[in-house]
Amino acid sequence: GEDVEQSLFLSVREGDSSVINCTYTDSSSTYLYWYKQEPGAGLQLLTYIFSNMDMKQDQRLTVLLNKKDKHLSLRIADTQTGDSAIYFCAERGDTGRRALTFGSGTRLQVQP
Amino acid sequence: GAGVSQSPSNKVTEKGKDVELRCDPISGHTALYWYRQRLGQGLEFLIYFQGNSAPDKSGLPSDRFSAERTGESVSTLTIQRTQQEDSAVYLCASSLSSPPYEQYFGPGTRLTVT
Numbered sequence: 091g092e093d094v095e096q097s098l099f100l101s102v103r104e105g106d107s108s109v110i111n112c113t114y115t116d117s118s119s120t121y122l123y124w125y126k127q128e129p130g131a132g133l134q135l136l137t138y139i140f141s142n143m144d145m146k147q148d149q150r151l152t153v154l155l156n157k158k159d160k161h162l163s164l165r166i167a168d169t170q171t172g173d174s175a176i177y178f179c180a181e182r183g184d185t186g187r188r189a190l191t192f193g194s195g196t197r198l199q200v201q202p
Numbered sequence: 203g204a205g206v207s208q209s210p211s212n213k214v215t216e217k218g219k220d221v222e223l224r225c226d227p228i229s230g231h232t233a234l235y236w237y238r239q240r241l242g243q244g245l246e247f248l249i250y251f252q253g254n255s256a257p258d259k260s261g262l263p264s265d266r267f268s269a270e271r272t273g274e275s276v277s278t279l280t281i282q283r284t285q286q287e288d289s290a291v292y293l294c295a296s297s298l299s300s301p302p303y304e305q306y307f308g309p310g311t312r313l314t315v316t
Binding site: 094121123125131132133134135138140178180182188189190191192193194195 | 206233235237243244245247250252258261293295301302303304305306307308309310
């Protein structure tokens with residue numbers, strides 16, 4: 091079945107850039123998403139990218155997609171303490187199930 | 203407009219009891235999803251409703267789990283004879299049925315089975 095993998099933890103200093111990486115196995119993925127989860131809260135959709143794109147920028151967020159290697163990354167510029175959270179990548183395949191397959195999340199810690 | 207709402211926000215139940223969790227999707231969203239999130243883990247798909255089509259139940263972990271949806275509105279997830287391993291946060295999401303199929307999540311119901 092489909093699988094999505096992420097590193098567990100990333101620590102950066104305030105003002106630096108953060109890069110969170112994700113790999114997936116489903117070659118039929120059409121859309122890939124990034125969600126943010128703060129402690130005790132639900133998931134907040136940050137951004138998405140369509141599989142025929144290789145980059146998408148949205149204010150401080152840049153998403154890069156390497157479809158050949160099935161690698162997705164989320165770059166957060168000028169990281170702030172308010173960006174501390176768990177970040178999930180998720181993919182939506184083109185066949186069968188319409189639900190998302192999620193990675194296990196990357197905990198981003200921003201040090202002042 | 204209003205987002206996805208879920209109730210209750212917390213539920214503590216004794217092993218063996220039945221529980222019902224409720225989800226109110228965003229108005230106009232035809233697709234509704236239930237996921238389960240165990241502590242420190244990612245989300246695990248449970249069930250998907252799309253309009254009047256038969257639901258995709260392929261993620262339900264056992265026949266103790268069932269869900270219903272009334273038209274394109276409220277959904278209820280029922281867990282019968284709860285077990286301790288059912289303890290988790292149950293998240294509901296809804297989306298339109300057109301690209302980019304963005305799923306918007308509710309705050310979740312934290313279920314604790316003692």
